[in-house]
Each structure stands twice: as structure tokens, then as C-alpha cells.
Amino acid sequence: MRPAIKVFLVLCFLFSALSAGLRPSLAKERPRLKVAAATAELGADDSMSIAGNIFPFRAKGQEGQLRASAIVIEENTKVAIVSCDVVKLSREIDDAACREIEARTGIPSRNILISATHTHHAPSTSGGHSVPGDQVFSDRVKEAIVSAVSQANEKLRRAKPSQLYFALGQEATVGQNSRLLLGDGTIYWVGPMDDAVRPTGPFDPELPVLAFKDSAGAFEAMLFNHSSHNIGARSAKRSPGFYGLAAQELEKEVGGTVIFLVGAAGSTHVLPWSFPTDEKILRIKAAVKSALSDLQPRQVGTLESIKQEFPYQVRRFDEEQEDKAVSFYCNKRIKANPERTIENFRQARKTVAPHQGESRKTWLQMVRIGDVAFVGVPGEFFTKLGIQIKRRSPFRYTYVVELANDCLGYIPDKEAYGLGGYQVWTGTHSYVAKGTGEAIVEESLRLLNDAYKRMRQN
Numbered sequence: 001m002r003p004a005i006k007v008f009l010v011l012c013f014l015f016s017a018l019s020a021g022l023r024p025s026l027a028k029e030r031p032r033l034k035v036a037a038a039t040a041e042l043g044a045d046d047s048m049s050i051a052g053n054i055f056p057f058r059a060k061g062q063e064g065q066l067r068a069s070a071i072v073i074e075e076n077t078k079v080a081i082v083s084c085d086v087v088k089l090s091r092e093i094d095d096a097a098c099r100e101i102e103a104r105t106g107i108p109s110r111n112i113l114i115s116a117t118h119t120h121h122a123p124s125t126s127g128g129h130s131v132p133g134d135q136v137f138s139d140r141v142k143e144a145i146v147s148a149v150s151q152a153n154e155k156l157r158r159a160k161p162s163q164l165y166f167a168l169g170q171e172a173t174v175g176q177n178s179r180l181l182l183g184d185g186t187i188y189w190v191g192p193m194d195d196a197v198r199p200t201g202p203f204d205p206e207l208p209v210l211a212f213k214d215s216a217g218a219f220e221a222m223l224f225n226h227s228s229h230n231i232g233a234r235s236a237k238r239s240p241g242f243y244g245l246a247a248q249e250l251e252k253e254v255g256g257t258v259i260f261l262v263g264a265a266g267s268t269h270v271l272p273w274s275f276p277t278d279e280k281i282l283r284i285k286a287a288v289k290s291a292l293s294d295l296q297p298r299q300v301g302t303l304e305s306i307k308q309e310f311p312y313q314v315r316r317f318d319e320e321q322e323d324k325a326v327s328f329y330c331n332k333r334i335k336a337n338p339e340r341t342i343e344n345f346r347q348a349r350k351t352v353a354p355h356q357g358e359s360r361k362t363w364l365q366m367v368r369i370g371d372v373a374f375v376g377v378p379g380e381f382f383t384k385l386g387i388q389i390k391r392r393s394p395f396r397y398t399y400v401v402e403l404a405n406d407c408l409g410y411i412p413d414k415e416a417y418g419l420g421g422y423q424v425w426t427g428t429h430s431y432v433a434k435g436t437g438e439a440i441v442e443e444s445l446r447l448l449n450d451a452y453k454r455m456r457q458n
Helices: 003-029 091-105 135-156 241-254 277-292 319-333 338-355 383-392 414-419 436-457
Strands: 034-041 067-074 078-084 112-116 163-170 180-182 196-199 206-213 219-226 257-262 296-298 303-313 359-369 372-376 397-401
Touching: 034 135, 034 219, 034 257, 067 135, 067 257, 078 091, 078 135, 078 257, 078 303, 078 359, 091 112, 091 135, 091 359, 112 257, 112 303, 112 372, 163 277, 206 277, 206 397, 219 241, 219 277, 219 397, 241 257, 241 277, 257 397, 303 436, 319 338, 359 436, 372 436, 383 397, 383 436
Parallel strands: 078 112, 219 257, 372 397
Antiparallel strands: 034 067, 067 078, 163 206, 163 296, 180 196, 206 219, 303 359, 359 372
């Protein structure tokens, strides 16, 4: 045998042996997906005013749990996603919770997304309309958020490798565009709607489900997303709303921790208002279970979270025109003491008036779990805007999580400002300048496109 051939064979043998020796160590170093979830109950009682209403009232008793539900996902980094059974959360509460979570767990604040489920049946945090905020409840909410993430992070230490599954379901009957054009040219809010002409925007029926299973195939945690206002309880008690009740029942029926994330629902409700809550729960559960039957495994590969500040402005408004629009609607559609409601909006505009044109900052966030992306927006985002993000995103599976990390009230699209209606009447519930929604869309798409380029490069 020629010397050159001998040298070549020896080198091949050495390379093969070296490669075989390296394989186990490389396998050990390769990140493996791990997931853990936990919940913490929000301490509420009958003395606390319920949020999500124009005027304060107190509920007696409670159905289901009010809770902070958290999932911590680990692969190349750690990401925490939290859902809280309240109508909204201020940036102050969220930022304070993120700082404490980072100090306790090491999870960076930029990797933490905290959202509200927008239940209209829980006590008030930062207040709204004539309902004051409850500082005791707000403190308990922050503590519960920190506790849920800390518990999940501790469980992660003992967690075994997990597998992500995904399915895109839908539920097209629990919700509709609720900004109906009425016969007198106004936009429906409350009162009679027998003269409704047509909806003025879209409804998004998509219901994505992300499920994490252990090696035995048991559910560890599940996230689902849908886009309607979370209004509807079985009784006049404190409640996580129909979405929260559905999630808690699903936990008993399929296992694991089930977390609801509200989509772009600023312009969608379940109409008529008399639609039975039990039926809403039944249909949401059926839609989730249908999606579960279609689950397909997906590789995560890389987790990524980008949270950045986003500048916006408080709108300028004409007091006379605003008062005229509110008074016309309320006098015509509200039978019992319309002046009380009109005065509520007058006082709200007085609160906003000194801040007209003021520049402020909030958060925008993008969380990528493999090729599934979530965009966290800080308010009640109109569905038209949410659909624009989803359709223009480079990721096939992109979903909006509203009321994330802050709350700017309603965030309408430009057309909605011209149509008017409650969601764009100026007040503490709606004060961002026209065009804010479109600016959020464009900046969200920039985050998504940058993330997509990074994913392709890897």
C-alpha cells in the first residue's frame, strides 16, 4: 500500500474517532426545551369596586379564581408570559413586577410579557371612568404576578425536556365587530340597536393554541388566544370572565395549566348582551379542544424577546364637539338618567385636557417561540389593526396580545376616529392621538421583520 494512502486512511480513522467522541458532549451542550407553569390567586373581597364599568359597584361573592397565570419557557434563554385576571394593568404595576421578577429569578425584564385578560368582573387596579383604583388590590396583583413567575421558574429546575405543539383553531360565533353603524349615523355602544345597519370593521375568529407536553405526552401548559371583550360571568359575582372560566375548566378536563391571552379586541364584543355565559364557555372550550385534536409538533430552536419603548402623544380635542357627540348619543339611547353618564365624560375630558399634545412612552414587545410570534401591544387594540400585523408579518403564525405591559385605553384605527362612538370619545379610556394605532403596526412589523432576518441567518 502506498504511503500516501496509508496516511489518508489513518487521518480518516482519527477524524471518525474524534467525531464519535465529540457527539455525546455536543448533545449535552445543545439546549433542550423546558417549560413550567404556575398560578397565584389574586386576593379580592366584597369591599372592592369592580372595574370595567362607568360607575362603581361591588360584587358579592366570587365564581372561579381570579389569578395570575405564568409560563416560563427555556431553551437558549428564558421567557416568561403572564396572564392576569383584571381589566387592565398600568405600566407602573408591570414595571415594578418585572424588576422584582428579574431580581428573584434572573429572567431579564425584556423577556417578560405581562397582560390582562380584560375581565370586567374583577376589582379595579388603576381605575377608570368613575371607578377608583384600589391600591390594596393593585399591590396584591403585583405580588401574585411575581409569585406565579417565581414558582414556575423554580419548577423549571426539576422539569424534563418538553415538546411544543401548535394548532390554529377558530371560533367565529363568540364575538363580532360591535361598532355597529346605526340608522342615525352614530356608532353603537349601549342601549337599543334595532336600527343597526352594519358592522364598521372586521372580526377575527382565529384561535391559536400552543401546547407543551412532557415525554409521556401529558399536557404541562397551554396558551390560547382569541379576540373578544371578556365580558360575561355566570352570576353577579367576581369572576375571571367567560374566557377565564373556560381556561380553568379546560385544566380539569385536559390537564396542565391553561392560559388565556386576549387578542386585538378593542372593537369586538359578544352581542347580543344576553348571550348566555355558559354557552360562551362551552363554545370556547369546544374550539380549544378541536384545535387540540389537530396539534402538530414544532421545533422551537430559538426563543427571542424584544421589548422597547414606544413614543406616542395625547390627542388634542374640541370640547364643544366632544360634548355634543356624547350628549346626543346618551340622551337618545340611555333611558335612565343619561345626564349622569354625560357628566362622567365631561369630568374625564377635564382630566385629559391639561395633557393635550403631551409626549409619553409605553412598551411594545415581540416574543418569538420558534416560528410562532406574539406581539404585545399596550391597550385595547382595534381588530383591524391587529389583523394588519398578522397579515403583514413575515411569520406565518403571528398573534397579537393586547393590554400587554401597559394600558393606553382604546387604540383605534384612523377610520374609527371619523366614525366616532364610545371607543373614540375623549376621556381617560381613550386619549391617544389619531395615527397611534398605525404607528404601532409599523413598529411591530419592524420588530417582526428584524427577528425574521435573525432567524434566517441562524
